[in-house]
Amino acid sequence: MAKKIVVIPGDGIGKEITDAAVTVLKKADEKFGLGLSYEYHDAGGTAYDKFGTPLPEETLAAAKASDGVLFGAVGGDKWDSVEPSLRPEKAILGLRKGLGLYANLRPVKVADALVSYSPLKPELVRGVDLVIVRELIGGIYFGDRCESEQHEGVERAWDLENYSVPEVERIARLAFETAKLRRGKVTSVDKSNVLATSRLWRRTVTKVAESYPDVTLDHLYVDNCAMQLAVKPAQFDVICTGNLFGDILSDEAAVIGGSIGLMPSASIGEATSLFEPIHGSAPDIAGKGIANPIGTILSAAMLLRYSLHEETAARAIEDACDKALADGWRTPDLWQEGFQKADTTAMTQAVVERV
């Protein structure tokens, strides 16, 4: 039976980068006989403009019924004044919640060919190979909030952070399982010197660790972790953290590898998983055809690995991306004198030829 991939391009560069990834998937299908089919659905500002909602019910239903979701990005200045509950970002938040995607895996690996592109010194970034395991459907992102209220004569707003023991347990277990298949080290990141949610987080992760005697656990406060990522990023194997800290730390970790445009992610839960680059809709370059498609192409490779168990095809795509970069192809976010200038299409073609 054909494997159905639901493609949700979204806004800004979303269409350009998902087109690129589908082109590469089609090549992999041709080569490895994967039997893929594609169904396109709207989400984000684009869906809001058409249907008055960022996440039409049929998009969520189609995502649930698929074998895997490939997501581009949502958002843009055009929708900044839209009522908060209808903002484009609600589309991705609604998909994560609706599909029960409690874990977001964000691997950061620095290709040898790109060591010199990092804002950090080459000797610090060589060999960096870490994965951020970010809790994705809890914490302050999904707590109660108030956009505006009067309190003691002044206007205020608030967002509530809460985490339950089971929520922390399941993300911690996934982090330890991930570490077991890697270098066996989990760094749990919190702010337990200040926050109650972080103290519960630390207690719970420490308890879960008892079931994983072969994995070492250490704890870092998030502010220190932000610094350690800049001073000694190679020390990390698996970083396990909450929703908000994971969002911020993953953009920081992403640039260690040269460009946020290179970084993929997998959001997984009990059933259908979703794959998306970690960057956003990049309104500043949207429509110019110059976005780096690699993060989305690598997200498609993760879809093949995690959702379809097509390890060989996934590896072929990852190797093709490495080779295209090693052979000197560069989109503008990474271009330097002496390298081949590529737009999104040329970069995609360079990958396709190497699959």
Ligand code: NAD
């Ligand atoms: P962004 O990630 O879209 O862009 C940050 C910077 O990185 C920009 O200079 C952009 O040009 C560059 N960049 C990002 N992706 C790139 C790529 N593939 N190739 C080359 N350069 C790339 O973050 P932002 O500007 O803070 O947010 C823009 C919009 O995207 C906002 O509406 C935000 O809410 C949304 N957003 C969506 C997602 C998502 O859909 N998952 C993720 C992050 C941000």
Ligand code: IPM
């Ligand atoms: C990300 C994005 C999203 C997040 C936004 C668009 C809701 O920044 O995927 O990293 O904060 O999770």
Ligand code: MN
């Ligand atoms: Mn983010």
